[in-house]
Amino acid sequence: LGVNRTTVMNAYNELASEGLIAGHVGRGTLVKRGYFSQDEDSFEQDTPAWLLGLAAGEGAVLGPDARVLSELVATGGYREVISLASGTPPKELLPAEQLQTIFMEGLSGAREEALGYVPVEGLLSLRRGLAARMRRRGVNVDLQNILILSGSTQGLGLIGRFLLNPGDEVVAELPTYIGAIQTFRALGARVIGVPIDSEGMRVDLLESVLSRRNPRLIYTQPTFQNPTGASMSQERRRRLLLLARRYQVPIIEDDPYGELYFDGKEPQPLKALDSRDYVLYLSTFSKMLAPGLRVAWLAAPEPMISRISLHKQVFDLNTNAIGQWAVTEFLRRDLMDGHLVMLRERYRQRRDAMLQAIKTYWPAGIRVNYPHGGFHLWCRLPGDLRARSLVREAAQERVAFLIGEPFYTDGSGHNYIRMSFAAPAEEQIEEAVRRIGHTMKGMLKR
Ligand code: PMP
Numbered sequence: 032l033g034v035n036r037t038t039v040m041n042a043y044n045e046l047a048s049e050g051l052i053a054g055h056v057g058r059g060t061l062v063k064r065g066y067f068s069q070d071e072d073s074f075e076q077d078t079p080a081w082l083l084g085l086a087a088g089e090g091a092v093l094g095p096d097a098r099v100l101s102e103l104v105a106t107g108g109y110r111e112v113i114s115l116a117s118g119t120p121p122k123e124l125l126p127a128e129q130l131q132t133i134f135m136e137g138l139s140g141a142r143e144e145a146l147g148y149v150p151v152e153g154l155l156s157l158r159r160g161l162a163a164r165m166r167r168r169g170v171n172v173d174l175q176n177i178l179i180l181s182g183s184t185q186g187l188g189l190i191g192r193f194l195l196n197p198g199d200e201v202v203a204e205l206p207t208y209i210g211a212i213q214t215f216r217a218l219g220a221r222v223i224g225v226p227i228d229s230e231g232m233r234v235d236l237l238e239s240v241l242s243r244r245n246p247r248l249i250y251t252q253p254t255f256q257n258p259t260g261a262s263m264s265q266e267r268r269r270r271l272l273l274l275a276r277r278y279q280v281p282i283i284e285d286d287p288y289g290e291l292y293f294d295g296k297e298p299q300p301l302k303a304l305d306s307r308d309y310v311l312y313l314s315t316f317s318k319m320l321a322p323g324l325r326v327a328w329l330a331a332p333e334p335m336i337s338r339i340s341l342h343k344q345v346f347d348l349n350t351n352a353i354g355q356w357a358v359t360e361f362l363r364r365d366l367m368d369g370h371l372v373m374l375r376e377r378y379r380q381r382r383d384a385m386l387q388a389i390k391t392y393w394p395a396g397i398r399v400n401y402p403h404g405g406f407h408l409w410c411r412l413p414g415d416l417r418a419r420s421l422v423r424e425a426a427q428e429r430v431a432f433l434i435g436e437p438f439y440t441d442g443s444g445h446n447y448i449r450m451s452f453a454a455p456a457e458e459q460i461e462e463a464v465r466r467i468g469h470t471m472k473g474m475l476k477r
Contacts, residue, residue, distance in 0.1 A: 113463040114431040115450040118257065118318075118406040123456075124377060125321045126361070126370055133360045145356035151344045152336065153179025153328070154352070157359040161328050164362075168289075169303035170312070175333045178340055181350045183287060183315040183327040187214045189339050189346075190248075190283060190311055190329075195220045200246040202280075204232045206438030206447070208257045211250055211285065220247075222440040227256065229400070231263025234270045241278040249280055253301045255288035258438050258449040259409045260402030268301050275309040286314045290371055292404035293379035308332045316358055318406065318453075319371060324354040378406070384457040385450065385464060392468035394475060406453040409435075412446045416474060421448065421467070424474060428466040 138145055144154060152158065158177040165172050180186045187210070195201065197219025203211060205224025215222050223246060225237045232251055240246070251271070253263040263271070275282050284301045292298055302312040315327035329339070343349075361367055385408055389399055396413030412418060418434040425432070435447025450467075452460055 112426075112429045112431055113455055113459050113466070115452070115455065115460075115463055116431045116433050118451040118453055119322055120318060120374075121454040121456075124374060126366070129361065129364075129366050129370070130321075130357055133357055133364070137360055141356055144359075145353045147352060149349045149352045149355065151340045151349050153177070153350060154355045154359055156363070157326075157355050158328075160359060160362045161330075164367075165300075165302075165312075165330055168297070169299040170305075170330065172302075172330050176330050176336060178329045178331070178336045178343070179350045179355055180313075180315075180327040180329055180343075181325045181347060182317065182322075183285060183313040184210060184214065185343075185346075185350075186313045186327060186329045187211055187250075187283070187285070188218075189342050191215055191218045191220065192342060193335075193339055194248055194281065196247075199248075200244055201248045201250055202237065202240055202246045203250040203440065204252065204256060204259075205440060206258055206435060206444055207250065207440070208252065208285065209437050212437075212440055215250070222250075224440045227259055227261055229261055231256070231261055231267050232271065234267045234274065237271070238274055241274055241280065246280055249275060249282045250285065251282060251301070252285045252288075254286055254298050255291070255402060255405030255407075257288070257405065258407050258433075258435070260400045260405050260407050262298060262403065263301070268304055271301070272304055272307070272309060276307055280309075282310050284310050284312045286312065287318050288405035289314065290319055291374060291378060291406075293375055293382060294403045298404070302330065311335065319367075319374070320358065320361065324358060325351060326354045326358045378453060381452040381455075381457060381460055382408070384460045385452040388461040388464035389468075392465045394468065394472050397471075406451045408450045408452060410448050410450065412448065412471070414475065416471065417445050418448045419445065421470060421474065425467050425470045428470055430463045430466040430470075432463075432467070 155174065157179060158174040161177050162172050162174045165177075178186075180189070191201075191214055195215070195218050199220045200223050201215045201220050202223050202225055203215075204227040206227070207222075207224070212222050223240060223244065225240060226233045231253060237249075249271075251263070253268060253271075255262055271282070274280075282301070286300055289298055289300060300310075300312060302310040310331075312330040313327065314330075316324055317327065320326075329336070331339075361370075382402060386399070386401070389397070389408075389410075394413065398411040400409045402408060412421065418436070422432065422434050432451075433449040435444035435449060436442075438444060438447075438449070450464075455463065
C-alpha cells in the first residue's frame with residue numbers, strides 16, 4: 032500500500048499555507064523556526080555575510096508550536112488523515128463554475144480593468160459595490176472610505192505599519208487569531224491579551240489595561256471570533272467604543288465571518304455603531320468566495336484611506352486587478368447573495384454534525400462553544416488532558432486539529448483545541464470527532 036500522492040500534496044500544501052514548513056531547493060523541506068532552520072549544518076560555508084546576518088536575527092515570526100503539526104505528518108502518515116486544522120473553504124464550496132462563466136463571458140471585454148494596472152485604492156466599481164453592501168449592513172460609508180487589499184492580512188500589516196512603532200502595545204482578545212499576533216509581533220509590537228468569554232472581549236478588564244498602560248491599537252473580532260466562535264454583545268460593543276474614545280485608541284475590527292451566520296438575524300458590524308470614527312473595519316472574500324482571489328477591503332475614515340494607500344503603493348502598486356474584477360462581476364451579476372445563502376446552509380449543517388458527534392462520541396467534562404457562525408469550534412479538554420499530547424496521539428488515528436496555545440499571547444491555553452468544521456463533509460466530521468473521542472477516552476483511562 033503506497034502513500035497516495037494527492038494526499039501527501041494536500042498535507043504538504045496545508046502546512047505550507049499555514050506557514051509551518053518551507054521548501055529549500057536541494058535541502059528538502061524544513062520546518063520553519065526562524066528565517067532559517069536552527070540546524071547549524073544547513074548553513075553553507077560560503078553563505079554571504081548579509082544572509083548570515085538575517086539568520087542570526089529575529090525573523091522568527093512563528094514559534095515552536097508550528098512543530099506540533101509537522102509531527103502529525105511524521106507520526107500519522109498521510110493516508111486518510113481527516114483534517115479539522117485549517118479554516119479554509121473546501122473545494123466543493125468554491126464558486127468555480129460561476130467564476131469560469133465570468134471569465135469566459137467577460138474577460139475579453141474588460142482587458143484594462145482586469146489585466147492592467149488599476150488605481151491603488153482599487154477598482155472604483157468594486158469600492159462602490161462594497162460601500163453599498165456595507166450600508167445595507169448598517170455602516171455609514173461611501174466609496175472614498177473603501178480601500179481594496181490583497182487579503183485582510185495585508186490590511187493588518189499596513190495599519191500596523193502606519194500606527195505602530197517597535198515596542199508599542201496592541202490589545203487583543205485572549206485567545207486571538209494567530210495571523211494577527213504574528214503580524215503585530217513582526218512589526219515589533221507587544222500583544223496584550225484581554226480574556227474573552229461567551230459575550231466577547233471582557234471589556235470590563237480592557238478598561239483597566241487602558242488606564243494602566245498606553246496601547247496604540249485595539250484588535251478585535253467582534254463577530255464569530257477565530258478561534259473561540261464567540262460574538263460580542265451589543266452592550267459590550269457600545270462600551271468598547273466609549274472606551275476607545277475616552278482613551279483615544281483606534282480599533283481594528285477584523286470581520287471575515289460576519290456574513291457567515293447560521294442562526295437568527297444577520298449580525299451588524301461593530302462599525303455600524305461607530306459614529307465617531309474609531310473603527311478601522313477589515314473584511315475579506317477569502318471565506319465568502321475564495322482565498323485564492325486575495326481580495327479584501329478596509330473601511331475607514333477618508334484621510335486614513337488616502338494615507339494608507341500611499342503605503343500600499345510602495346508595496347504592491349495595486350491589489351491584483353483580475354481578482355478584483357472577478358469579484359466585481361460576481362457582485363454585479365447578483366451572484367453573491369445566493370452564494371452566501373448556500374454557504375450558510377452548508378456550514379450550518381457541518382457545525383451541527385460536529386456538535387452532534389461530540390455529544391455522541393466524547394467523554395463528559397469537555398466544554399465546547401456553540402458558534403452561531405464562522406468556521407470554528409473551541410474546546411476545553413477535561414481534567415489534566417494536554418492538547419499537545421492529544422494532537423500527537425490523535426495523529427496515530429489519522430485526524431488533525433490545532434492546539435490552543437499559539438492563539439494565546441501569555442503562554443496559556445495548553446488544554447484547548449480548535450476544530451474547524453468548514454472543510455470536511457458531514458460524514459468525515461463525524462468520523463474525525465469519533466476518532467478524537469476514542470483517543471481522549473484512551474488517554475483518560477491511563
Ligand atoms: N483574520 C482572521 C480572523 C482570519 O481567520 C483570517 C483567515 N484565516 C484572516 C484574517 C486572513 O484573511 P485573508 O485571506 O483575507 O488575508
